[in-house]
Each structure stands twice: as structure tokens, then as C-alpha cells.
Amino acid sequence: MDVQVKQDWMSIRRVNTTAALTTAYKEGLTGFTVASRVGKQITLQEGGVYTEFVSCSYLGLETHPALIDAAHRALDTCGLHLSSSRSAMRPSYLPQLEDLLGQVFRGSSVAVFTSTSSVHLGVLPLLGSGSLAGYPVKKRVHWLMDKTAHASMQVLRGILEQFGSVSRVEATDAESMAAALNECSNKGETPVLLIDGIGSMSGLVPISELSQQLESAQGYLYVDDAHGISIVGRHGAGYAFSAVGHSLPTNVILAGSLSKAFGGAGGFVVVSGPQDVAIIHASANPLIFGHSIMLPMLAANVASTQIHLSEEIDVLQRRLWKNVSLLDTVTNNQLLNAGIQSPVRGALFETEEAGLQAARALRDQGMLLFPVFYPIIARGKAMLRFAVSADHSEQHITLLGAALQALSRNGTWTPTNSELAPV
Template sequence: MYAWTKNDWMSTRRSNTSDALATAYEEGLTGFAVSKRVGKSITLQGGGTFTEFVSCSYLGLETHPELIKAARHAMESAGLHLSSSRSAMHPTYLPELEDLLSQIYKGCGVAVFTSTSSVHLGVLPLLGSGSLSRYPVKTRVHWLMDKTAHASMQVLRGILQQFGCVSRVEAANPESLASALKECTDKGETPILLIDGIGSMSGLVPIHELSRQLESALGYLYVDDAHGISIVGRHGAGYAYSAVDHSLPANVILAGSLSKAFGGAGGFVVVSNPRDLEAIQTLANPLIFGHSIMLPMLAANVAAAKIHLSEEIDVLQRRLWKNVNLLDFFTSNCLLNAGIQSPVRGAFFDTENAGLQAARILRDQGILLFPVFYPIIAKGKAMLRFAVSANHSDRDIKLLGSALQGIKSEGLWTPSRHDLDHT
């Protein structure tokens, strides 16, 4: 009788995961049940009102009167949901939203999905199989998965392997990427680099340079810019699109989120040529076999898109970056991502217990944040993540900055080279 040792990724994760996250849940340091919200002030179900730095709605659009008005009107006129795939039946808001998004991404094709994860699940098999005519494949693709790519892409490895090999690379390391691209060229494979534009807990990616490198290798760059959408760029087109001068290279595909700074719910894909939309809309599994975004949120997305095409988006962006710069000032540029155009800041801790203790101190001072442990960061370490919003007040920012400086002066948090290497 043979013994079978499980070595799948979930078993590996389970065996390496400590009880730190469970402790955070038990102590009310994460997993917050919110009963009421006013701006960035939330009241929890168990009592207590706090300032939160958890939400990824970086522009505060999720409470905008126009989005709420649009959602209410949609419910009153057509109910909550048309429970059907878009190929069978869809709300009029859907083509309207895609048209508005195509105005933001001029000259490109845009298709809307229920989430960014659904974009990956729907588009990557089409890309890998050569089904997108403007992204031709030689004989076989070779997926280059950046080590910091979002989990929603990493988890698709088994699916991607049906179309070609999957190798993990460090795109930020020129030697790592150059070596991988040379290997693809030598084997006659089409390289496809999967990467985040702005990481949820890391810095910016040189989109333009990576696009050029992939172009030289006759490959493609697939960018998950979920955290970059809305916060920068003309009409809030996002970090990745603005990094290529608002003109999408022919070898780049963007995946974006409508659920973060955009203010609504869902995801979308941007391809360089609208002619590829037919293949996406008729072959992508989530669009053929899944339902569309629920009516109130779809209507809210339309209202948000109209705000993006107005001057108001510029005002919101300026408020966001004022707050981000203010936090950097109050923390003496010691946080992860300090000084770069990302709305995410973080504090690393050498142990999980130190991170938990810091989260307790911040909660006692009326501040809620997102504590992070393995597998998001290295085993045994901890990080407190802070999401800054245009809706935070100067007082909110100063309160957080002062609290972090207090934790630092007590010796609980000692910013190291690891923190600053991301800046």
C-alpha cells in the first residue's frame, strides 16, 4: 500500500498558515461587521465608531449621490436582477456602460464582466488559445507569471497549463525577465507576462518598458490594473493606461475593476482593437454561462462612468493625492510605497505578534485597518495595510500618522530596508 503525500497549492498554504488571521478575527481586528457608515467613519455591529483605512474605494464614489440615485431608479424600474447570461438577455445599462468606457479608452474595445477575476477566467484562455485575432500565437504560449501577480491570476495556473507552460518570474528583476524571454524565443514560444499595474501591497510596475520588452520577444503583456483604475489618468483611465500615454500598445491587454476606486461593481477588459470584442462576447465562459452585474450596481456603474468623463474626476484625484502626500509627511516617508503614486501604504513587522499588537493599539485609538499575514506576505511576518481615500479628512490622516509614529517610538515598529525597497 502506497502513501500519498498531498502537494497541491492549497495543502501547502494550509500547512504554512499560522493562527494569526484567526486571532485577528477573534479579537475584532479584521472581518468588521459594519452597521452604519458616514464618510470614512463606520459603526460596527458590536458597537463602537471608528475611522477606517480598509476600503479600496479610493475616491469615495461609492457614496456619491448620483450613483445612489441611479441605483434606486434602476431598482424601481426593472427590479434587482435580470438573472440571465448577457447572450440571452441583458439590461440596457450594459451596452451604455461599455460605450462610456470605450470613450475613456479611446480607440479600444471594452467588455464588462461581473468581476476582475471573471475577466481573467474569460480572457486568458482566449489569449492562450490564439482565439483573439489581434493577439496571434506562434505555436504555443509560455505564461510568465510575475511573483507579485494577484492571487486571482495565480490560482488559474492549472487552467493556463492547458495552453502552455507557466513559469514564475520577477518582472522587476531585468535578468529574470530577460532570461525567461530568451528561453521563449529559443523555443519558438509566444511569451505572455501576467502582472499587476499597481499591487494591493506593492509599488508601481514599468508598464511602457515591459510592453517594449515583450514586443521585442513577439509576446504580450496582460496587466491587472484593478487598484490603478480611476485614481490617475485622463478620465480616470488608470495607472497602466496613462503609463503608455493613453494609447494602448497592440501587444497589451488591460483588466480593470469597477469595484474599487471606480465606485460600482464588476470588472472589464480593454483590448487594443474592438474587433476582438466579438470573440470575447461569444466565447468567454463567464459571459456565456454567467449572469450580468445586478441592475442597481450596473446603473451605478453608468453614473460613475459619466463622472469619470467630467471634470469632477480631476477634483477627486487631487483630493486623494493630497491625503496620500499628507500621510507620507506625518509618517516621515517610512511606510511601504511612500513617495509613489499608489493609494496603498503599509507597515511591516518582523513577527505576527508585533503586527497584531500594533493593530490592537490602532483600534484602541479608533483606527481600523487591514492586517496581512502569510500567504500574502512572507511566513512569520505581518503587515498592516492602509488604504487612503479622497474622503479622508486631514484630521483622519493626522490621527493615523500620529498613532504610527507612537508605535514606532515605542520600538514595536522599526521601518527597515524591506519597507523602503518598494518605494
């Protein structure tokens, strides 16, 4: 019998991955081991002080005195950890954090997880099974996975298929979405679109328009806004929540991160009502069988949320966008994402070797970044990813701009601000 076995995604990735990332590790162009830091200046274990454009702490809150003091106090009062699932025992910081986040996402309810990936693992099966009272499923779900959705959602395909079919779509392509929604309608299925709000490498997604499109199809929009949290919106509620007017539509679920611009650690989900938070607390696998966030980080999360609910968050946001705007100016709007409200910028290279050569040149000038290759971007190409922070100085930004312009002049980098094609 001739049985054809479909090659799994990991094998496909392994076969198509080159030695570029290994080379970057060996040459000290990524995988940096940090011994100490002051602001955006880091000292590496092997020596040398560099300006980093790697950290996703876009507002600099990870070194804020209020967060550090809160972590120290938690250590003194409760130690490192309460080693228990939240259903058995939980620190006082956990309900306090969820209540405060409820004030940030006014009119909605919030449940906290140990990571954004754990949010996906806990919430999506509940959504797919029709277990969430506020998000009923009429027959069977049909998952519409945007081609640029984060890997932490894409890797769950095998789990998602237990609840319904999975199709890859281009959420920003009207024809792709119309065809997918029409198929769901013909089969009597409930469409659920899984997308990123702000991509970790590129782009913004039209949240409000997609929410309305899914509502017309009696479907749901699930947004991973990990990179959008804190950097925009009232109280730093993020890109996705601000895009819908700071009022969560009844067909939208938001997943967010406490580990990036928020400055702490963990993830959370925002749903339309408290009844679904109760279901999530009782039934989400990572909350039943996993532990809560380490105590010092929980306390730091509470301190960060208090900053978000103060005027200080507005000051930090303005500093961030001033730096982002400056980088666009000194690079003549030639970087990926130029001109859009994202703290991530990228320089694209037609070959992996050109990207490695550019990373070497920038390191030689005291600047560290994140070089990426397949499977993050198309096979054979490279991108240097720059994460801009409110903590960067004007000099940091102008030196980076001058270095990139020099790479353009010597032919190492041919600027383009075109979008990354989905892998």
C-alpha cells in the same frame, strides 16, 4: 512502485499558515461587521464608531449621490436583476456602460464582466488558445507569471497549463525576464507576461518598458490594473493606461475593476479592437454561462463612468493624492510605498505578534485597518495595510500618523520602507 506526489498549493498554504489571522478575527481586529457609515466613519454592529482605512474605494465614489440615485432609479424601473446570461437577455445599462468605458479608454474596446477575476477566467484561455484575432499566437504560449501577480491569476495555473507552460518570473528583474524570454525564443513560444499594475499590497510595475520588452520578443503583456483604475490618468483611465501614454499598445491587454476606486461593481477588459470584444462576448465562459452585474450596480457603474468623463474626476484625484502625500509627510516617508503613486501604504512588522499588538493599539484609538499575514506576505511576518481615500479628512490622516509614530517610539514598530519580498 515508488510514486512521489507533489504537494498541492492549498496544502502548502494550510501547513504554513499560523493562527495569526484567526486571532485577528477573534479580537475584532479584522473581519469588521459594519452597521452604518458616514464618509470614512463606520459604526460596527457590536457598537463603536471608527475611522476606517480598509475600503478600496480610493475616491469615495461608493457613497456618491449620483451613483446612489442611479441605483434607486434602476430598482424602480427594472427591479433587482435580469437573471439571464448576457447572450440571452441584457439590461440597457450594459451596452451603455461598455460604450462609455470605450470613451475613457479612447482608441480601444471594452467588455464588461461581473468581476476582475471573471475577466481573467474568460480572457486568458482565449488569449492562450490563439482565439483573439488581434493577439495571434505563432506556436504555443508560454505564460510568465510575475511572482507578485494577484492570486486571482496565480490560482488559474492549472487552467493556463492547458495552453502552455507556466513559469514564475520577477518582472522588475532584468536578468529574470531576459532568461525567460530567451527560453521562449529558443522554443518558438509566444511569451505572455501576467502582472499587476499597482499591487494591492505594494509597488508599481514599469508598464511601458515591459510592453516594449515583450514586443521585441513578439509576446504579450497582460496587466491586472484593478487598484490603478480611476485614481490616475485622463478620465481616470488608470495607472497602466496612462503609463503607455493613453494609447493601448497592440501587444497589451488590460483588466480593470469597477469595484474599487470606480465605486461600483464588476470588472472589465480593454483590448485593441472591436473584433476581439465580439470574440470575448461570444466565447468567454463567464459571459456565456454567467449572469450580468446586478441592475442597481450596473446603473451605478454608468453614473460613475459619466463622472469619470467629467472634470469632477480630476478634483477627486487631487484630493486623494493630497491625503496620500500628507500621510507620507506625517510618517516621515517610513511606510511601505512611501513616495510612489499608490493609495496603499503599509507598516511592516518582523513578527505576527508585533503586528497584532499594533492593530490593537490603533483600534483602541478609533482606527481600523487591514492586518495581513502569510500567504499574503512572508511567513512569520505581519503588515498593517492602510487604504487612503479622497474622503479622509486631514485630521484622520494626522491622527493615524501620530499613532504610528507612537508605535515606533515604544518599539512596537521598527519603520522600514523596503519592498515586500515575493512570497
